Amino acid sequence: MSNPWDNKIFNGAFVTGGGGTLDVTAPATGQVIATVGQADTGDLEKAVAAATTAQTAWAALPYTERAAVMARAAALLAADPERLTRWLVPESGSGQGKAAFETGLVTSELSAAAALAAQPHGQVLRSMKPRFSMGRYVPVGIVGVISPFNFPAILSMRSVAPALALGNAVVLKPDPRTSVSGGLALAELLAEAGLPEGLLHVLPAGADVGAALVAHPDVPCISFTGSTAAGRRIGEAAAPLLKKVHLELGGNNALLVLPDADIDAAASAGAWGSFLHQGQICMTTGRHLVPRERAEEYAAKLAEKARNLPVGDPTDPANALGPVIDDNQLEKVHEIVESTVAAGAKLLAGGTHEGLFYRPTVLADVPLDSPAFSQEIFGPVAPVVGYDTVEEALEIINSSEYGLSVAILTSNPFTAFQLADRIKSGAVHINDQTVDDEAVAPFGGTKASGAGGHFGLSSNVDTFCDLQWVTVQSEIERYPF
Known part of the structure; x- marks a missing residue:
């Protein structure tokens, strides 16, 4: 044709x-x-x-x-x-x-x-x-x-x-x-x-x-x-x-799971935020912040979702995820994952690829100064970090040079709305993940x-x-x- x-x-x-x-x-x-x-x-x-x-x-x-x-x-x-x-x-x-x-x-x-x-x-x-x-x-x-x-x-x-x-x-x-x-x-x-x-x-x-x-x-x-x-x-x-x-x-967007959040629902939102279109979105969820006592449970549920996502040629509707765009991007993603594991993170799912098809990847216990947490990855990688207090979590969110999109998951939306005043980000989504855009809404980032x-x-x-x-x-x- x-x-x-x-x-x-x-x-x-x-x-x-x-x-x-x-x-x-x-x-x-x-x-x-x-x-x-x-x-x-x-x-x-x-x-x-x-x-x-x-x-x-x-x-x-x-x-x-x-x-x-x-x-x-x-x-x-x-x-x-x-x-x-x-x-x-x-x-x-x-x-x-x-x-x-x-x-x-x-x-x-x-x-x-x-x-x-x-x-x-x-x-x-x-x-x-x-x-x-x-x-x-x-x-x-x-x-x-x-x-x-x-x-x-x-x-x-x-x-x-x-x-x-x-x-x-x-x-x-x-x-x-x-x-x-x-x-x-x-x-x-x-x-x-x-x-x-x-x-x-x-x-x-x-x-x-x-x-x-x-x-x-x-x-x-x-x-x-x-x-x-x-x-x-x-x-x-x-x-x-x-x-x-x-x-x-770019962005290195945080998803903040508050202590009262439904962990099953949070893992669903987090998986969508990190893995949609192979993580190749400026609004992709790049940092998952979870109460330390619930971080292991959350990461396990996220890893289960990652393992069950079909990856392959997107012309087949059975495949939820397709390839990353090219070899350069693949090498960058894989290097970040390997460097972060070498820095002490636990690889719970993924970390492998066939050709340009990179498996959805979950990293737990990620050091704050490791590449997967501090950089924009632009790949299907979900780094999970535990926090002890909400104050600590807010400091971690705002410490990034980026300020594009932040998500807060909770059973008390008004509390999250109050927290939004303290977050330096162009968008804050309460009880949703970080990837969102509408033609009638103001869209733009802060900082870098x-x-x-x-x-x-x-x-x-x-x-x-x-x-x-x-x-x-x-x-x-x-x-x-």
């Missing part, structure tokens, strides 16, 4: 890229499942020029027309989710449930973007003078988006859709390992929904094109989702240019987990627009000069 992106990039339309072609490989099988075009910096220049021309007219349209494109795209995807899931499963190694969930999130993001276009775009201000004074949001112009491989469709669309709905044009560089589900399939969807040519550009490419996008003088806003290390480099490169930079970065804005319905206005002060007087003001 041919696809419009075969050997092509999307530069307002599907065209040949200047960088040749790029094979897209399924990590579960090693088979090439698509060959797409590869962009070079010349394609980036063409994209920015076309986006600059198209954006002014797009921003001048009635909001209803921008909203209609987003709504049509949502309807098209809702009617045929397989147009995306059939790529998410093999390309990113997604289990079929995860792929369906991600596709639903993309649909929700498009629907929310349609509503975003109709939001009030400013406020009337008080003034000491007899005049009309307002602050209004205006689109930044062109938004450069750099998205990762793990949830490629939603982590692209949650920047692309709101930026477009607010009147911007977008240049998207997806991770080359997920060029289709992270970009080209989304471009096809939006073009079919009626997005005018020139407003969206998808450039599958390596880091050189990403760096050129960050440095381009005519791209005033960068929205990046990825590792903290890469985010720091982007921030450093963009700072001299005084760009608006939105960074959604993010900077520069939030995603979410009303938050997107601040992220993808500039605030302009406008005053109007009935007559020209006279001055004593």
Whole structure:
């Protein structure tokens, strides 16, 4: 079956890229499942020029027309989710449930973007003078988006859709390992929904094109989702240019089991938080904090769940988990597990792999300074630590350089709500695990987990627009000069 992106990039339309072609490989099988075009910096220049021309007219349209494109795209995807899931499963190694969930999130993001276009775009201000004074949001112009491989469709669309709905044009560089589900399939969807040519550009490419996008003088806003290390480099490169930079970065997220929690339910939540999509999520539960007298019981139940999870080719719906993305990630995960066991942790489940299929792993009695507890693993590994007091647990949670998502499990939700005041994290989920996202909710990290804005319905206005002060007087003001 041919696809419009075969050997092509999307530069307002599907065209040949200047960088040749790029094979897209399924990590579960090693088979090439698509060959797409590869962009070079010349394609980036063409994209920015076309986006600059198209954006002014797009921003001048009635909001209803921008909203209609987003709504049509949502309807098209809702009617045929397989147009995306059939790529998410093999390309990113997604289990079929995860792929369906991600596709639903993309649909929700498009629907929310349609509503975003109709939001009030400013406020009337008080003034000491007899005049009309307002602050209004205006689109930044062109938004450069750099998205990762793990949830490629939603982590692209949650920047692309709101930026477009607010009147911007977008240049998207997806991770080359997920060029289709992270970009080209989304471009096809939006073009079919009626997005005018020139407003969206998808450039599958390596880091050189990403760096050129960050440095381009005519791209005033960068929205990046990825590792903290890469985010720091982007921030450093963009700072001299005084760009608006939105960074959604890594996490080492804690799940706090309070002494009164149901341990069976807690283990279920903890398993989902650590093992979903092979742990390759910025919100993955990376630290399980359990009362010391209950830690052994909790870890045993978690290990039992890990041993019973089927792992294999995600095109088979019987497999709950698929492969990690590539050999480099596999080696990193395995090295962290081995180093942590060598530091004194007990391996209760997993710690082995066949090819890229890493078994769900549970580590108990994990030293606080060991790699599995102090680093973001990005693999299916659940480190368990016992604590003596809730005060100690809060200190452990806040000691991390990251601050993305924290979960608290308890039979007394109000007590947990009070504890949330003392936790330095962009999100706190009470009686749920750490992995959660909604198009209408503010999403963003603190500390090393993010900077520069939030995603979410009303938050997107601040992220993808500039605030302009406008005053109007009935007559020209006279001055004593």
